[in-house]
Amino acid sequence: MITNASVVIIGGGIIGTSIAFNLAKLGVKDVAVFEKSYISSGSTGRCGGGIRQQWTSPMNVRLAMRSVELFKRFKEDVGMDIEYYQGGYLLLAYSEEEMADFEKNVEMQKKEGLDVELITPRQIHLKFPFMNLEGVIGGTWCPSDGHANPQIANIAYAMAIKKMGIDLNTHTKVEGIDVQNGNIVGVQTTKGYVKTGVVINAAGGFSHEVGKMVGIDIPTHSERHQILVTEGINHVLDPMVISFKKNYYVRQTMHGSFVMGQSDKNPALGNDLGHTVEFLEEMAPKMVHDFPFMNHLHIVRQWSGAYNVSPDAQPIIDEANDVSRFIFAVGFSGHGFMLAPAVGEAVAEMVVYGTSKTMDVSNLKMNRFKRQINKEKNVV
């Protein structure tokens, strides 16, 4: 562990390691990353792995589109095959009202340059004849959406930054941030003290707690989302399929297994990572209904992870006003993995240049909540 770092990153998840990777690419290598457990132990390693650009907020669409560009070259850039597959995203609509929303979204998304289109039940049936589309009146389809293995992506970043000379410390917990006269001077960890002038809060589920270390009240909270995986079978399902109405997402991994989840009606708050049998009882009937071939598919494992939720379900990317050089990239509300390459790029640029250059992320600042809250709707 180094004792002097120009930047300390708290959190070795996909956001933290992506920021470190981009810092190293910009030539900043005396960086220390602290991960309290192992790589991919937090929300990254627990997520569904979807990479989607179909959002209701233009900012999310732009961030996601930039991420897709970077995911496409991930293997060359970062050095590992992360099972990235552009199999598309299919969003299902069940009511005229939902369809009307979808139409508005598609119009906006097209304006942002996304290859998205409305799709009829007949067209869905022709593409995916194994689906039971009872009740579906339409949907949206974006072929450049896709998915990847989030755990491998996280470990890929981790291995890459270690090779690039960055000091990655797993099983090392940050105990406090040393602030003197409004300036950060160091970070105390379970493995020792490191002097630094810049701290990045990429603590995912623990972003609020890390903010408190410097006296900043970040409006994020964590809630539990459950997920399961099945045995692997031959490849049948290209896209991630989402139904907001029925409350599920499902995709088939390159390994052949199906990964799927939902939002619990009253999700457990905090970082409780337990699981319930009710989750299986709720998932099973709706999955078997929409995908009848799953009836005899075996569930292999269930687990859960924390969504770190912000008031508008969009990320908060900002730098503190009262404490010098405390930067945070938090509150991803369940879609941090898919945005990580673009966020890493933007935050690294903020550190080096004072502001992000590749794309403007200024409307993700925390003060937006003082004006009004425009909630991102496309969240499962």
Next chain:
Amino acid sequence: MKVYQSAIVGGGPAGMMAAITLAKHDVKSVILDENENIGGQLVKQTHKFFGDHAHYASTRGFEIAQKLESEILKNEKIKVENNATVIGIYPNNTIVYVKDGKEHKIQAKKLLIATGAMEKQLPFVNSDLPGVYGAGAVQTLMNEYGIMPGKRFLIVGSGNIGLILAYQLIQAGVEVRAIVEALGRIGGYEVHANKIKRLGVPILLNHTVVKAIGDESVKGAVIAKVDDKFRTIAGTQREVVVDTIAISVGLTPLTELAEQAGCEVKFIPELGGYVPIRNERMKTTNEDVFIAGDLSSIEEATTAMIEGKIAALEMAREINNIDVEDEINDELKTLALFRSGPKSVKIRTGLEKMGIKTPIIAKPVINEEKKDIVGKLRAVLECDEEIPCNSCEASCPFGAIHIGENLNSTPVLDATKCTGCATCVNACPGLAIFVMKEDVKEGMVTLGIPYELLPLPQKGQKMWGLGKEGNYVCDVTVEKIVKYPNKTNIVYARLPIEFKDSVRHFAFPKKESPIVCRCEEVSLERIEKVIDEGVTDFEELKRLTRVTMGPCGGKNCKLVVLGILSRKTGIPISELSHGTSRPPVKPVEFSVFEKGGDER
């Protein structure tokens, strides 16, 4: 025409034992046997026999045959007619046989028919292709004539014959791809099954062969799952590449000669099909005709010999009018003891249908476990099924193994008396006894296993420690090899203490890296490569390679992976993180949750 006091048709274990017993009671006999040598099926049995020490337990089948044959050949009261094919039994106990191309006729006062059994056939598509054999035929070719009919076998049927055949094939250097068993459980003894499982042969339950593939000869087989009525389940068919299919789906008694001799038969499936009706003392409905061995009920050589003895004693009593009641009762008791275990329930049921009750003299008991002494060189008994065998108890020079009156009871070890001499390891026909001595300080264990394969390893050699299902567990170092005259040698090797209960076979390392995680097909090489790349956290290793992430949830390989990680990093297993257990513990279908919980 030559008239004998008694004639025996069939020189297998029952016939041989009967001839010896008759001679002992001053009755002359002739054995008519169609083979070049007497011995019957024993001559091709290279495995050690189970049973009572008094009845040749721990002795290999062909050696039992040799012992009995030499006793018979030097006994002047017994005449042996080899290469004699009995073609019929005619009135007045006239037996007609062909020898040297000529008809021969003899008569006898009393007859023992011990013609044994033949293998049942199994109909499937292309079952007439060259390359489809009965298991007995393979044994004859291999063990009597030294001819190997194939290189890659599928065995159909997991009774003792199928299991033993698989073991013998592997000893001969042949690959056994799988054993398929239509029932939901293994037919033969557990210890026989364990022997081949740890050599890596899968036993596929609820499976059968549906087709042999090939034009001129067998090139493969189609196997499939079956339901409880043995119907093939559609969509479960798959091909296995084999050049030989050995069928061992049971035996059926050869009753023809008995029927010609006027013995009434009855169809009793539990005994193997049509069997001659007989009384407790092996006498049929024909006053002069007795039977013994597989002809009376499909069982095994030990009981065949006892039946031969009982039949002979009763014949001698009638011929010479002597009192052998005590001897007969002793043998009946021995037979009843043999049959008192759970594995003999079929025989007992079958005999009851014939009106013969098998008295339960003493119920087999699960003997109470005794305290183990970790760190002492001692035997480890892994014989948990109630089978009629007490060779370990009988072989132990120190009285450290207890079975008790009923030889179907399971053995227990008194570790305080055990010296680790390994005599029992060598004697056990099931290869179910091992020796071990832990070196707790070093975190290692020395494990001695019975080893009946060639070539033998060398001292100091690195080998793979294989688990109970032939899976790679860890590397081991051979410490010593102890050779025994009965060819059950013992190989001692050193391995990490964590694997003392999982490693049960040592195999020479293969070029191809062993599969550690069988669910996700992850090899040792891949795991080691990822560790070498710097991933030393089990959790990360797991996510990168998928080890332990398959349907078994790591139940099979997690400890093995931790062992590899420990070996590579020098961190003891106890200090490594080992992941989190998550439901479901066993994979469940979505349909299980169809109704969505009990309240709906």
